[in-house]
Amino acid sequence: MTSPGSIRRIRRIDLRRSALTGGPVDYRRAVPRAEFDVEAAVDIVKPITDAVRERGVEAILEFNARFDGVEQTEIRVPVEVLHRALEKLAPEIRAALEESIARLRATCQAELETDAVTELGPGARVTHRKVPVGRVGLYVPGGLAPLVSSVVMNVVPAQVAGVESIALASPPQKEFGGLPHPSILAACALLGVEEVYAVGGAQAIAMFAYGVEASATTEGCERVDLVTGPGNIYVVTAKRVLKGQVGIDSEAGPTEIAILADDTADAAYVAADLISQAEHDPLAAAVLVTSSERLADEVEAELDKQVSVTKHAERIGISLSGSQSGIVLVDDVEQGIDVVNAYAAEHLEIHTQNPDVAASRIRNAGAIFVGPHAPVSLGDYCAGSNHVLPTGGCACHSSGLSVRAFTKSVHVVDYSREGLAAVRDHVVTLAEAEDLPGHGAAVSVRFSEPSPVESGETTP
Template identity: 55%
Template sequence: MEHVLRRLDLTSLPDDRTLRALLPRPAVDVEAALPAVAELVRDVRERGEAALVEQAERFDRVRPAAVRVPVAEIRGALVSLAPEVRDALETAIARVRVGSAAQVPPPSRVELAPGAVVELRWQPVDRVGLYVPGGKAVYPSSVVMNVVAAQAAGVASIAVASPAQAEHGGLPHPTILAACALLGIDEVYAMGGAGAIAALAHGVAGIGLDAVDVVTGPGNVFVAAAKRLVSGVVRVDSEAGPTEILVIADASADAELVAADLVSQAEHDELASAVLVTDDAGLADRVDAAVARRAAETPAAERVRAALTGEQSAIVLVADLAAAARVSDAYAPEHLELLTADDDALLARIHHAGAIFVGPHAPVSLGDYAAGSNHVLPTGGQARRVAGLGAATFLRPQQVVRYDREALAEVRAAVTALAAAEGLPAHGEAIEARFEEAR
């Protein structure tokens, strides 16, 4: 039997470092893109609007009539939006609002001693730039994920950038504009790729674009490289690359559901990763057969097959579900699905994943739109150290210190002793000044 997905036999697991090197990944090298992207970023920083227009002509094959989208175009796109799409977007917005609001941490207060209090409050940044990619699909859902999270955090100033579209007269896709209108966003720019990230980070006076404090949103390798280059100027979210799904399934799983979910993510891009980890060779065969059929029947068949047969996709055979959890943690997938006889027991073993979807009725595509979770997630193993997008992305914890005289007296000696030990006597003198007799 010819397999669509290549097989990787890991029934005997190596050490974790070796394991990470063996696992399937797309051939995406942000480091290699940096020199070319640095030129694009520098050009936008130095020449502003002229550079953005030239980059749109070069990469998007269109000259935008205006880089800043007129408000009338944004509002007009909402008027023209199909009712069923508007309803779907409003459902997604409502659910993501609830999910994002729950992510905002409450303020806290700790009293270390009588009169010695440290409070923690969470403050939003002033302004954010949110990137929505173009490419092979249209992503109004990414508008929802980015904007709603920022609004839940309390961000007052929000700018959205999305590539100019030749098919739409140099404007971003009208569904993108309509989603912005639904969310009350009227600052939208027709700019894409590395240039858009540079413009948001540095500002472009000629089009009224003020620099932002945080840049977020998914994109290709050039967007990821641009984020890396501007990260000393603004905060960025993860360097999101091609999408990933890893499914852990055992003999109890429905092979058709597993196949449908693998194909759904392969639909995004030829570099998308679709990985099944299973301890059951029979399930592997059933899934592969179902994938072959579904991949041939789907409208994006050519793109799906390229993703599924690429080096970044595979069926990984393991000895048991404990080994499956080890493989998943070594991979640290963007999206992880659990389809086993005891998903909660398996979940307890999992540590690294962007988002986890548990059970047969929680597919990744639900999270892409209306689960109430956020679909902007770390890829390429970054989930080992980076969180997905959420309200916290736009928040900063601030400590507020309140001490009265008696509380300060209690630690007076400790502070002055440490100040002296560090060779900073004026630090100690600032404490002692509070106890000097009034002159």
């Protein structure tokens, strides 16, 4: 694969059993992955978050000037600016956003959980109640691309979950007078989000986590309970530094796509889908896992042809030729399933003879795209799924953003005297086994003599 600057070709990794020696191979280590050293960025990010905690808006304005090259007197975007951006939004973009919103809202509403009530005996009831988080801060990147779709992906599940207070931050853009990108502002207005801040990077996450007081020139921002949304390494590091102070969705790093394919796959489709994710970032990972050497050759030829005519050819070429990307050869789809399960990709496409069968055996992926007509870019915009997904192998234990991320569970324990009596002895026994007699006494005291409630006595 060649692109401007004669970037070298995408590399190959042979995991076919005939090529392996020395015993079992750890597929998770063998498959390429983007380097994303959050710990290395802590020393840079910690002073930023500390400064925001100590000096509030003053520190935010200084960091926005230093990192984004904008001079501001206020950080909150006026509501009339949001509505003006929506008025100026191209009709076709508005129509596309409305369709994306409608589809995502439908799947989010289907995810809503009702209270689960368990009757454990007479007078013994436990209710598992789902309640929305009170206030959330949503982060939308604005670096290499204005991710207007990320506004939709963050806001819609929060709204469906019933979150009452939603704030959103996106980096100020010098070319737009220190405001976030107009399409991001328009999407906020379309969704009814009116608390928007022109703040980016680690300082935005710190603003949400600590809250900042108003100054003489700008409104402040109340602290939030939860921060969600993707970002660069400094945003992710700020989430890690502050997650004891505020809830976070995940530490999402550079985007990644894995494609599991056999010799029935269309090489042009596969190449286009690898390119679509490489377009995000030079650190983006694009991995093809295939049992067909012929397909691997054809995909390389397609990459040569397609990358040369794309707008972001240089960025894409760096991504595809980087250490995080590659074509992985396997013996068969069976081995390929083992490889992609170990890799636990953010996005996984299945291009095999029976893609639904293969997809049913995938347990580790942020989202699974089945068959030749479900590219990842569909999920980025209009599939009805969410594109804020776990990266870096975290799909083996974490899920993508959903309504559930914006709710929490509360157990409501409702026992009568009769219900407590049924387990009284068990509670006392377990309390004594743990050498916590006070726990047992808190139950026993309720049966030593009739309580005022049980005897009908009341306090005057």
